[in-house]
Amino acid sequence: MRSVSLSRFLIDEQWQKHAIPSDLRLLVEVVARAIKAISINVGKGALAGVLGDAGSGNVQGEAQKKLDVIANEILLEANEWGGHLAAMASEEMEGPHAIPHRFPKGEYLLLFDPLDGSSNIDVNVSVGTIFSVLRCPEGVDPTSEQAFLQPGTAQVCAGFAVFGPSTVLVLTMGQGVHAFTLDREVGSFVLTREDIRIPEDTKEFAINMSNQRHWESPVQRYIGELLAGKSGPRGTDFNMRWVASMVADVYRILTRGGIFMYPRDTKEPGKAGRLRLMYEANPMAMIIEQAGGGATTGRERILDVQPTALHQRIAVYLGSKNEVDRVTGYHQG
Numbered sequence: 295m296r297s298v299s300l301s302r303f304l305i306d307e308q309w310q311k312h313a314i315p316s317d318l319r320l321l322v323e324v325v326a327r328a329i330k331a332i333s334i335n336v337g338k339g340a341l342a343g344v345l346g347d348a349g350s351g352n353v354q355g356e357a358q359k360k361l362d363v364i365a366n367e368i369l370l371e372a373n374e375w376g377g378h379l380a381a382m383a384s385e386e387m388e389g390p391h392a393i394p395h396r397f398p399k400g401e402y403l404l405l406f407d408p409l410d411g412s413s414n415i416d417v418n419v420s421v422g423t424i425f426s427v428l429r430c431p432e433g434v435d436p437t438s439e440q441a442f443l444q445p446g447t448a449q450v451c452a453g454f455a456v457f458g459p460s461t462v463l464v465l466t467m468g469q470g471v472h473a474f475t476l477d478r479e480v481g482s483f484v485l486t487r488e489d490i491r492i493p494e495d496t497k498e499f500a501i502n503m504s505n506q507r508h509w510e511s512p513v514q515r516y517i518g519e520l521l522a523g524k525s526g527p528r529g530t531d532f533n534m535r536w537v538a539s540m541v542a543d544v545y546r547i548l549t550r551g552g553i554f555m556y557p558r559d560t561k562e563p564g565k566a567g568r569l570r571l572m573y574e575a576n577p578m579a580m581i582i583e584q585a586g587g588g589a590t591t592g593r594e595r596i597l598d599v600q601p602t603a604l605h606q607r608i609a610v611y612l613g614s615k616n617e618v619d620r621v622t623g624y625h626q627g
């Protein structure tokens with residue numbers, strides 16, 4: 295089989311299909327290069343002394359891991375000088391990051407969660423990087439929060455990498471979802487799955503069951519029915535998986551279907567969920583929808599939510615369409 299590198303794939307998208315402009319191609323190439331560098335650091339683990347806490351906290355008040363800080367620095371540095379970005383925003387930083395004056399500027403905004411699932415680093419379980427690309431609106435200061443507060447439907451590209459047994463980059467530019475595996479010897483991403491489709495039905499669900507007592511009644515009802523299995527109203531047994539790295543859970547769903555849930559709960563009533571709209575929910579919702587799945591907050595389509603803050607949190611239900619529709623229906627009922 296002819297092997298297609300990410301660069302070749304992107305060139306085809308630009309020149310043969312006229313699906314992306316050249317500066318978006320450059321942007322994706324640069325993000326992919328940064329992801330390779332993060333993958334190398336993650337892979338070295340204890341040998342490079344990169345495990346453990348950084349001794350600092352991020353804007354969310356969460357303890358940062360050393361690799362959270364390293365991954366954030368790699369993404370910032372790689373994307374500052376290419377001339378394709380107007381500004382960046384990171385889950386690890388309070389406000390938008392301006393492109394230094396000495397470098398050219400472009401029209402895109404890049405958002406990222408540099409190391410998703412970082413509580414898994416020290417136990418050697420998969421982690422990843424999530425990113426999303428928006429266009430900077432005309433006449434708006436790109437370093438203002440306002441520039442970034444666009445609904446998920448405005449994303450021009452979204453992707454994530456999983457650093458697992460192999461490093462896989464999942465990408466959408468609005469015309470299907472494709473996966474590229476890092477060939478570590480050659481140092482390049484190679485197309486390994488084209489036009490990924492998620493099965494509409496599933497018997498596998500992912501949720502942190504330890505929060506059950508804090509859930510709202512529609513979630514209690516839905517999960518109760520799944521747990522009741524064959525003898526319950528669904529008449530069939532369901533299986534559960536929870537990696538606690540959204541990248542790994544979503545990659546599993548892209549591979550064999552499933553539903554991923556992080557509901558709003560009453561544990562911390564001030565927070566409208568655990569996951570971040572701009573860095574996790576929106577990019578994953580675009581990818582899942584592009585692969586034929588569903589993605590809602592339980593009440594509305596995630597991609598339609600008008601953000602009100604850069605670090606806004608939100609409830610997330612995504613994956614196989616028929617299950618997402620069912621649990622969303624329970625909320626509406």
Ligand code: AFP
Pocket residue numbers: 356409410411412413414502538539540541568569
């Ligand atoms: P961390 O990056 O702080 O580990 O958070 C990961 C995450 O945002 C998402 O990737 C997981 O699905 C979820 O949180 C795990 O949450 P629990 O700690 O409740 O399992």
